[in-house]
Amino acid sequence: MEGLAGAVVAGIERQASPQGLTAVEFTLMRAFVHSPARTIVELGETLPIEAEQLGALVRALTERGLLRTVAAETGNGLPALALTQSGRELVWRVDMRVRAEETRLLAGVGPEEMATLSAVASRIVANHAALEGRL
16 A cells, blocks of 8 residues: 555554554444443444455454443434443543654644645545445
8 A cells, every 4th residue: 555545554563563453453443432331233334344345354353352232222223332441541542642653644734735635535435425425
């Protein structure tokens, strides 16, 4: 992986790996920060992870005591998943480190450059979604 995406993923790896997580595991766990309980289907809809890999990641994180199933009304009969206390603490620690890494990556980038980058990234994401048939 090269370029911007590679720099971002490498930055996440640098901060997550000392804590025993891969960038993908951290990204999955981070998905619970704003939505405390999610089904595996909801995770699959929001994360760019293939279903088979997602199932394996959820099992591994559950076995490590970082995710758990919860009794929640999901509407589709699937069990909801949530971070355990250990999972919340770990994702918070890594997230703080990743945010500091992002700050270092953006050093010297001005507000106008950020606005342009944001506009370009939004357009690329929208184009990707259209190609995937999501819009």
